[in-house]
Amino acid sequence: MxxxxxxxxxxxxxxxxxxxxxxxxxxxxxxxxxxxxxxxxxxxxxxxxxxxxxxxxxxxxxxxxxxxxxxxxxxxxxxxxxxxxxxxxxxxxxxxxxxxxxxxxxxxxxxxxxxxxxxxxxxxxxxxxxxxxxxxxxxxxxxxxxxxxxxxxxxxxxxxxxxxxxIDARSWHVEHDAPAGDRPVIGRHSRDVAAKWPRERAELLAAYPEDGSVEVRVLGGARSARAVLGSQLPDSWRVWEFGTREPREFLQGIDTYVYYTDPRWIEAFGRNVLEAMAAGVPVVLPPVFETIFADAALYAEPAGIQEVVRSLHRDTNLWLRISEHARATARRRFSxxxxxxxxxxxxxxxxxxxxxxxxxSGHSASRLRGTPATRAADERPKLLLVSSNGTGMGHLMRLMAYARRATHFQPHVVSLSQGVAAVGRLGMSYEYVPSAAGLGMDPSSWQPIFTDRIGAVLRRVRPAVVVFDGTWPYNGIEELRSTHPDPLWVWSRRGMWQPGRSRDQLKKAAWFDAVIEPGDFASAGDIGATASAPAVRIPPVTLLDEDELLTRHAARRELGLPTGGRIALVAFSGGAVEDVTSDTAAAIAACRRVGLEICVTQSVVAPDVALPDDVHVINPIPLATYQRAFDVAISAAGYNSFHELLRFGTPTLFIPKRNSALDDQGRRARWAADQGWSLCAPRVSESGTVPMLAELLEHGDEMIAKVTAMDPGNGAVDAARLLTDLHRGRT
Incomplete structure (x- = not known):
């Protein structure tokens, strides 16, 4: 119980x-x-x-x-x-x-x-x-x-x-002076859906004028408003898409919060309104909100909105009284x-x-607590996801990316990675099977343990589909396939192998019903064994999509980083201790010379590295959630980090890992640099890295724009669709 x-x-x-x-x-x-x-x-x-x-x-x-x-x-x-x-x-x-x-x-x-x-x-x-x-x-x-x-x-x-x-009114408090500009600055924050905007053009412009008499700021997007206006948005409007700015930061930059919607839409409460009040921004609303917020807000029909806005702008004492009363109400009635x-x-x-x-708070998001493996209560077919034990977490993250989108299935993860507890954070069941290296055993002695443990999982979970992600399918898989013929077996096999290596491994595709190759931005430069091997090729896979990332302000707040200034991410993991230590030290020195604060990751699967006291150390999983916190990055060129940094817009200097057994990080990094998407170097040196950081700070946005223009989208969706189609074809 x-x-x-x-x-x-x-x-x-x-x-x-x-x-x-x-x-x-x-x-x-x-x-x-x-x-x-x-x-x-x-x-x-x-x-x-x-x-x-x-x-x-x-x-x-x-x-x-x-x-x-x-x-x-x-x-x-x-x-x-x-x-x-x-x-x-x-x-x-x-x-x-x-x-x-x-x-x-x-x-x-x-x-x-x-x-x-x-x-x-x-x-x-x-x-x-x-x-x-x-x-x-x-x-x-x-x-x-x-x-x-x-x-x-x-x-x-x-x-x-x-x-x-x-609401925690204290966390929304901002230092906010009375209006001082030549014209009022009004704003609103909501999801961009039609019901959240006035449906008639005249009413929309009464609330949010186009004549320049006020500056209109919108957080959340305005495509629905443009549809009502039937033209381009007015020049006096400034619009940010939903999630691209922290609401608290947005509220600090406006004089009055004006919130009007489709009159047919019944707003249940208006949490965005409460947030504005807690921030001390006077609020102007339709009269129907008066039963909720009483005298903590001002009310007007569309024709009278701008008179209320102008009166607040010209009467400082009135503005201050309404602001403080709104704050006090938030603390008293909604704490x-x-x-x-x-x-x-x-x-x-x-x-x-x-x-x-x-x-x-603060660093709490980086402290991972897993969820024990357990049998789920729904009746969806089971999807068993098995990851090998790489030096990073790429195998595991790809499987999680598939599972999040394969809603046809109930997922269960078995991993040889010591970072498997990350699965629990996404609400999936999981279990850990130690690798041969984790147990200090030679592979031949460990193999029966793997076969026995996975066999027990197959009998207990009874999956409809099994997906193995790794470049080296273990010999036990062939035996398990013969003793458990009912599930469909799929090999998720990343490309970009080092030329001339592991070609014999491709013969193991015969053990599987299908082979998925997660795409690579640098696939045109792939000359390894997988380049011509049969597979279903999908776009590059990332765990998250861009709209799931925190805003810059929120990401820095959650990581405990300074909200101002420029910050570099330094992310080397899974390499030889001497390489990681040398590269990290040189990167820190170079960042200091160009005036950057430094944030270093310590992955759960990487060795500890001694760092100076003024360097911020983080360990969030998934790191991409917080990527907007950083202005530039110096990173290894593993599959996950390479695609997340480029897809989500961080100008990056890639330093390929020098001891990679199979992943061709050097070719991946050089190919991206040749396209003008990023920079690369064989190793970090203080003197060589300083001009590269300067170039990224000056031209990084132009580089990232090239990636955005050709990104085919997240292949995890394609993988989920393929798994679903395979199962439905079987049944």
């Missing part, structure tokens, strides 16, 4: 306000000393294949919450189901749960702008009774959602007070303590001393 104080059931892939609200409540629960368990259900509102929201992932890593996977029973004092649609679509995936109270939190509109219902409350009631043996309490975020629930009828037990979003109080009232839990990890 797994026991927690609070059990949160939701789709933890949600972006924007929903994820932020879940994360704030988890933080509040941890601050009260309560344990939190998370059960993830894939809901219908997140159509895109993606991983957990980074904020939730961080909290799993630092111990604020615990991911509960599998069918073992769970007991909780109170269970929170955030958004009824997740239960509507996947309640059969829940393990047995014993709980004193179930609360269904309705944090978005029940009625879509076209009039369609997102869910049926009566059906959700029935599902809760079936799964928990209790009648749930319904918790609308606002009076607007409460009205929808009441209008729906049925036997719904509504909580007395709305389940308002909460984390509000959430602690309501949990206490509903469950009887008493706040106690916070447990270890409950309030950690």
């Amino acid at each position: 797994r026991v927690v104080d609070v059990l949160d059931i939701s789709d933890f892939r949600f972006a924007g306000g929903t994820a932020a609200s879940i994360a704030e409540e988890i933080a509040a629960q941890a601050g009260a000393g309560w344990t939190t368990g998370l059960i993830h259900l894939n809901g219908p509102l997140v159509a895109r294949v993606t991983g957990f929201n980074p904020r939730i992932t961080e909290q799993l890593a630092d111990g604020s919450a615990r991911l509960l996977i599998g069918h073992d029973p769970v007991r909780a004092a109170i269970t929170l189901i955030r958004h009824p649609t997740v239960l509507d679509q996947a309640s059969d995936q829940l393990p047995p749960i014993t709980t004193e109270q179930v609360v269904v939190i309705v944090n978005s509109t029940m009625i879509a702008p076209d009039g369609a219902r997102e869910f049926d409350p009566a059906r959700i009631n029935r599902l809760v009774r079936q799964r928990f043996g209790l009648d749930p309490l319904w918790a609308p975020l606002s009076s607007r959602i409460r009205g929808q629930l009441l209008a729906a009828g049925g036997d719904l037990r509504l909580i007395a007070d709305d389940w308002v979003n909460v 984390r303590q509000v959430h602690v109080d309501r949990i206490q009232a509903l469950s009887g839990l008493e706040a106690r001393t916070p447990q270890a990890g409950g309030e950690q």
Whole structure:
């Protein structure tokens, strides 16, 4: 029996306000000393294949919450189901749960702008009774959602007070002076969907003028606004895409927050509005928001918006009064303590001393905690992913990239890599099988151990498809294939082998039903054994997509790095100790000479290297999440680092690893340099590296633009589609 104080059931892939609200409540629960368990259900509102929201992932890593996977029973004092649609679509995936109270939190509109219902409350009631043996309490975020629930009828037990979003107002505080420019600067931050903008051209321009009388700043994209305007966006508008700037940083640069949407859209609460208030930015809203924010905001119909904006701009005292009142309201009515109080009232839990990890921040995202292997509760066919033990984590990361997108399957990972705990961070089950080197054994003595362990996994998991990622299929695979003929077997085999090496290994393709070759940006320069070998070739594979990376400000904050100035990433791992030490020392010296702060990685699979006290040391997995923190990089040219750094826009000096057994890092790095995408050198020297860093700082954006122009997209999607098609073809 797994026991927690609070059990949160939701789709933890949600972006924007929903994820932020879940994360704030988890933080509040941890601050009260309560344990939190998370059960993830894939809901219908997140159509895109993606991983957990980074904020939730961080909290799993630092111990604020615990991911509960599998069918073992769970007991909780109170269970929170955030958004009824997740239960509507996947309640059969829940393990047995014993709980004193179930609360269904309705944090978005029940009625879509076209009039369609997102869910049926009566059906959700029935599902809760079936799964928990209790009648749930319904918790609308606002009076607007409460009205929808009441209008729906049925036997719904509504909580007395709305389940308002909460916020840590201190973390949103910014130093903000009253408007001083010649014209007001107004802004808004939201996802770029049509419902989040006024639907009529006149109303949109009343809120966000085109005549230059105000400067309009938009965070979140404005394609929907352009569709309404029927032309290019006005010159007086500045637009940033969703996730490209930290909201707190954005709010510091505006005078007034103006938020107007399609009048048919019922905004459940408006977390973006609360964030603006916590930052001390006066807010102008449609009158329908008054039941939520009362006198903490200003209200106007479209025709009167600009008069309110102008009055704030010309009256400094008024601006300051509204700003401070907004901050005070955020602290008083929407603090984390509000959430602690309501949990206490509903469950009887008493706040106690916070447990270890409950309030950690800063480097917390870099401390990885895995999830033990366990049998999942759903009925999808099983996908077994087996990775070899390379000197880095490329094999493992590729398999995770496939698994995240192969939603047709239930994945389980078996790895010889000591970094396998990274799998648990993405909510997948895993187990570790030590390699021959890890056990200090010769390969012939170790082989029976490998065959026995993988055979036991095959009998227990009973996969429909097995994917092995490595350049050297172990002999035990042939034996396992003969004793376990039911699964389809797939070899994921990276290219760019050193010329003249390991050609005999390609004969082992006969053991597999299919061979996938993850593409390489430098494939045109590949002259190794795989260049002409039969395979299904897909675009280059990365674990993440660009929209999953943190903004520059957020990445630096999470890593504990300075928010200002230029920072270089130095990333050498998996090489000989003397090489890594020499290259790192020279890179540090060169970075100092061009005025860069230095951040060095220490991979879980790399040797420790002594570093100066003023060098920042990080170990986040996956590193790409934080890549926007860095202005330039000096890196080895392994498959993962090469493709992540180029695909996600970091100007890079590649230093090929000198002792690579098979991976042709030198040819990969030289090919990219020949295209003008990056720079490369055989080794790092202080005198030789300084001018290269200067060139990257001056021309790096031009180099990266060339990569963006030819990037065919993430091949992980193609691999997932191939695996699904193979299985469906078999069945």
